[in-house]
Amino acid sequence: MAAKGKQSQMAQWNRSGYFRSSGSRDVNPDLQAERQTASFSVERLTTILDGGADNTRTRRAVEAVIHSDPGFSRENQYFQSQNERYEAAVRKSVHLKEKMHQMGWTENRPEIKYCYRALGGDLAFNVHRVFKNSILALGTDEQIAKWIPPADKYHIIGTYAQTELGHGTFLRGLETTAVFDISTQEFTLNTPKISAMKWWPGDLGRSATHAVVFAQLYIKGKCYGLHAFILQIRSLCDHSPVPGVIVGDIGPKMNFEHIDNGYLMLQNINIPRENMLSRFSQVLPDGTYVKQGSDKINYLTMIVTRVQMLWTEVIPMLLRACTIAIRYSVVRRQSKLNPSDPEAKILDYQTQQQKLLPLLATAYAFHFMNAFVNEFYNKGYTEIKQGNFDSLPELHALTSGLKAIITDYCTAGAEVCLRACGGHGYSALSGLPFLYTKLVASCIYEGENTVLFLQTARFLVKCLAAAHSGQPIPASVAYLSSVGSGKCKAWTKTDFLKPDIYAEAYRHRATRLLGNAATKLQALVQSGAEQYEAWNKCTIQLVQAAKAHCHYIIVKNFIDTVEKLKNEAEIQKILKHLCDLFALHGIFSNTGDFLHAGYISGDQMDMVTASYLDLLAVIRNDAVPLADAFDFTDESLNSALGCYDGHIYQRLYEWAQKSPTNQQVSRAYARYLKPLFQSAPSKL
C-alpha cells in the first residue's frame, strides 16, 4: 500500500515536471557552456590519445556492440553482493568469449582491449590468462600443445598459484614442496605448514579446475629451488576438489569482489613427471636435473604483466576519476564567489582547481608515458627473444619504478577526486569509491611499491657507479653522467614555462638525491657496516631518489611528446600548458627537494608558485573538453555524477531507487522498532 501511494505521488510529481528523466537528450546548460568554449578540437585530441583515427573507429564500434548487448549491462553493479558480482563476472566472461567468436575478434586483435575498457574490467578469468602465459613461457612444445587448446576454449580454467599465506614478495621463501620419486616417476606436492598454503590466487576460490603451482623442487633430498607444476585441483565432472586438495575462497576484500581469490592446500598430491613445466629445466627419469637456456626470461613475464596492468587498468582509472570529478565540478554550484552573483560552479574555486587540474595533467602525463614504455618494451622484447639480454636490467628498473610511481599517484588521485565531490563522491553511485578501492590494490599486487622503488634504486646506484668510472650507461639514465649547472637560470616567472628550465630542475633533483644516498651508503660501508645493514639504513633516501628519477623521466617524456605535435598547433598549445602544469605542480608540491641545495632559491620558488597558480586559471577554461577527450561512454564510466549530460541529481535519485534497501522491507522494523513505536504518546 505504501509502495502504491508512493507511485501515484511520484506520477503526480512527474507530470508537474519535478523530475526530468536522466534519459532525456538535453545536456545540463552549465556543462554545455563549458564545451562551447573549447580552445581545441576534442575529436582531434581523442584520436591522438587513441593513437590514430582507425583506433578510435574500432574502439567506438566495439563499444557500440558491447553496450547494445544487455548481457553486458553494469546497471546493478553497485548493489551486488560478493556472490552476485562473482557470478556476473563469470557469466560476462563466458558471454564475451561467444561474442568475440561471433564477431571474429581473435585474442590478439585490438578489439579485446576495447572490450575490457567498455566493460570497466569486471571480468573473471584474468589469472586464467596468467596460467596460460606461464605455460607458454615455461612449458615445452608438447606441454603447450596439450594444455593451451582446452584452456583457450575454457574447457578447463587454470590459476597461477604462487603467493602463499606466509610469502608474497620473497619468492625464495615459498614453502610448498614437490618431491620427485624415481620409483613412481611422480612428483609429490605438499603445503607442509599453514603458512605454505597458497593464498590470493585469482580464479582459484570457486572456478579453477587446474593450477600452475610453484613449489621447491626436491630430488634425492636436495633442493633445486622454485619450479612450476601443473595439477588438477577440481573434478571436471562435478567440480569437487581432487582428493588431498582443500580449496576455497579467501573471503571479502576491499574490492575485486568479482574475483574468487582463493586458498589451496595440498596433501601428498602425486602428478606425473611430465607435469613439471620443462622448457628451461627438466628432471630426467633417473632423477638427473638438467637446466636448459636462461631463466632470466622469468623477469620478462613480470615486466609484461606490469606494462599491461598500467595500460589496461591503472591509468584509465585515473582518467575515469578525472572525468567524473571535473564534470561534476562544473554542474555543482555551491556558495558564492561574488556576493551579488548566483552560486558559483565549484571548479571556479582555486582550491578545487588545485585538487583536480594537476590530476588532469597527471592523467595526460601518464597516458603519454605509457605509450613510450610500450614502445621501449616492444623493442626490448624483440632483442631478448633474439637472445640479447642486454636491455633487461634497464627495462626491469624502468617498469618497476614506473609501476610504483604511477599506481601511487593514481591511487592518491582517485581519493582526491572522491573527496572533491564531497558527500556525493562518497556515494557508491558516483563510481569513485569503486575506482579508489581498486586502485589501492594496484600499489600492492604485481610488486609492492616500496620494494619496486628499491629495485629501481639498486639499478640507479649501479649506473651511477658505472658513470663515475667512465663506463657506458643505458639511455634512460644517461643524464646521471652529464654535468649540470648548480643554479637554476630562471629570472622571471615566465622562465618557468620553459621546458629546458624545469626539466633541468628535475634532473638536478634526481641526480642530487641519488648522489647523496649513494654517498651515504658508501660512507657506511667504509666505516665498517655490513653491506646489507648499510643498505637498510639508506632505504628511505634511496626510495626518494628512485621517485625523483621516475618523476624526471615522466616530465621529460611529456616534453618530448608535446614537441612532436608540431602540426597540431591548437592541441600542442593546450598540451604544452598541461605539461607545464604537471611539471610546476611537481615542484610546488616538493619544494624542499629543489630548495635544499640552493638549486632553486626562495625567490625563484615564489615565481614557480605564481606561474603554477596562473596555469590553473588557464587550464580551468578547457578542463571539461580535456576530460571529454578521454571519450569514455556513460556505460563504461558507470557514474551518477560523471555522465556526459550532467544530470547528476536526477541520476542519483533514479539509481538509488534500484537499491535493495528500497526494494525489500527490513526485518528491523517489525522485530525491533514496531514494538517500541507502539508505546509512543497517542498525541504528538
Place this chain on the structure above:
Amino acid sequence: MAAKGKQSQMAQWNRSGYFRSSGSRDVNPDLQAERQTASFSVERLTTILDGGADNTRTRRAVEAVIHSDPGFSRENQYFQSQNERYEAAVRKSVHLKEKMHQMGWTENRPEIKYCYRALGGDLAFNVHRVFKNSILALGTDEQIAKWIPPADKYHIIGTYAQTELGHGTFLRGLETTAVFDISTQEFTLNTPKISAMKWWPGDLGRSATHAVVFAQLYIKGKCYGLHAFILQIRSLCDHSPVPGVIVGDIGPKMNFEHIDNGYLMLQNINIPRENMLSRFSQVLPDGTYVKQGSDKINYLTMIVTRVQMLWTEVIPMLLRACTIAIRYSVVRRQSKLNPSDPEAKILDYQTQQQKLLPLLATAYAFHFMNAFVNEFYNKGYTEIKQGNFDSLPELHALTSGLKAIITDYCTAGAEVCLRACGGHGYSALSGLPFLYTKLVASCIYEGENTVLFLQTARFLVKCLAAAHSGQPIPASVAYLSSVGSGKCKAWTKTDFLKPDIYAEAYRHRATRLLGNAATKLQALVQSGAEQYEAWNKCTIQLVQAAKAHCHYIIVKNFIDTVEKLKNEAEIQKILKHLCDLFALHGIFSNTGDFLHAGYISGDQMDMVTASYLDLLAVIRNDAVPLADAFDFTDESLNSALGCYDGHIYQRLYEWAQKSPTNQQVSRAYARYLKPLFQSAPSKL
C-alpha cells in the same frame, strides 16, 4: 559429498597439528619477544591515556559486559550486506538501550563512550541523537518536554534533515520552504525542486518516524531565512510514509552501510505553528516574526559535534589501525636483511618503520591534543552558557582547523597501515579497509576539510591584522605577535631533539606562511581586485597557512603534555621520543616550508634527517608496547591481523571459512562452467 570429504581431510590435518587454533592461549613468540623488552610499564601508560586508573577500570568493566553478550558480537560484520548491517545496527542499538537500563548506565555517565568503543561504533540512531540535541538547543521548554521523553525511549526515532541534494556546506542556499498561513495557523513545507530534496540524513532512509527539517521560513511572501521544524514523516502504526512525504534510502556508500542515510521529499506538508523550534525565533499567530536572544548558539552545536567525533570516532580509528599494522609487522617475516640470518620481521626494515612509527607518534599527538581541546571546549562552553560569547570565534577556528587536519592525517594514516600490511591488509578481514573507508568520510561530513581550513585561515588573517595594530589576540594565536629569530639556532643533530628548537621552527613556518598569504591578499585588494576575488586567489596559500598553524598547535601541545609528566620518568622518556619523532617527521616531510626563507639551512636539514632516522630505530624497540598501551580488546579491533596473540595466519584461514562464498555454491558453476568443462579432453 565434497563438504564431507573436506571435513574429514581437515580433521586428519588438525590431528597432525597443521592448524593451531587461534583460540589457544599461547602468543606468537615473535610478538611475545617484543613485549618482554618494553622500556616502560604498559599498564601505567594505559592509565595515563585513559585519564586515570578509575577510567581504565570502568572501561574494562564495560568491555567485559559487552563482549560477554553474544547480542553484541561483531563476528560476521565483514560478510554482511547493506541490509544485514543496518538490521544488526538497529538490533544492537535497541539491545544496548536495554543493557544500559539494566546496568544502570545513564546517558551522561562515562560508560556510554566505552560501550561505543567496545562496539567499534556500529550502532544505529546516531542522527537521532542530533535530532534530540537540536530540540534541546533550539526548542522551547514546552517543546523539549513534549518531544524529548518519547525520543529518549525510542518511542519515536528522529532525524536531522538539513543537507539537500543540491546543498551541503552552503546553508543559505537550502531550498526547502516553510510558508506560514495565518488563516490556518500552519506552516506548509515543500521541497519544490529536485535539488531541494533532503539527501544524506542518517536514520532517515528506513527508520525515522520524525524529522527536524531545516527550511526557509516565509511569512506574507517575505523570507526570514533558515529555521527548524519538527514533523512526522512515517506512521507510528504501520511505518508507512505520511501523505505528501516520499522517503527512502540513498543506496550504497563506501562504508556506513549500517546507517540508513535517506532522502525526503515534501509536498504540501502542513504542521501546526508550535512545531517550529522557537527558543530563539518565533512566529506569532498574526504572522509577526520575533527574534529572541542570540543564534550564535548554533555554532556551538557544530563545535560540540566536531569535538565529539574526533574523540569517539576519528582518533581512535587511527589508534586501531596502528595497533593492527604494528602487531602484524613483528609477526610477518619476509625476505632477509642479513643473508645468513632467518627472514626478518618486516618492522626491521627502515622503510616499514618510516611508514608506521611516525603514525604511532601522530596517534599519541592527536590523543593528547584532543584532551586539550576537550578542556578548552568545556571552559568555553561554560562561558558561553553564561552569555559571554567572546571565546566563540577562537573555539570555532581551533576546532575547525583541528577537525580538518586530524581527519586528513588519520585518513592518510589508515591507508598507510593498510598498504603496509600488503595483500593481507587489503583483505576485509584485516579490519583496515573498514577503518579507511570510514575515516575518509570524516574528511567530508561535519564540514568539508578545505572549507574548514579556510574558516580557520579567515580567523588567523583577522588575528594577524589585530596583532599588527597592537590589539590583544586570543591565547592560541598569541605567537603571531611575538618576534622570533630569522634563523634556526641548531648546530648539531642532537640540537633538533630540543623542543624549543623545533617548536620555534614550526612557529616560524606558521607565521611566515600566514604573513605571506595575508600580504598577497592585501596587495591584490590594493591593486584593485574585489575582496572576494582576491580571497579566492589566495586560498591555496591560506589553506597552507591554516595547516601550518594547526601543526604548530599540535606540536606545542605534545611538548607541554610531555613536560607535565615529571613524575613518570620512564613514560616521560618514551613520550619525549615520540614527541621528537612527530615533530621531526613533520619537518622531514615538509622540508620546503622550512628551507624556503632560509630559517633552516640545507646543512641543518641534513641534521634533521639524521636525527629523524635515529629516532625511528629508538621507537622501533618499543613499538609494540606503545601500541599495546591503547588497550583495544580483540573483539573491538575485529582484525585477523591485529589480535593480541599474533596468530595472523590461523585467523585469516578460520575467518575465511565463515564467508558466504564458502558456504553457498554459486550458480555460476552449474549455469556457465559445467557445460564448458564437459567438453574437456577425457585424458589430461
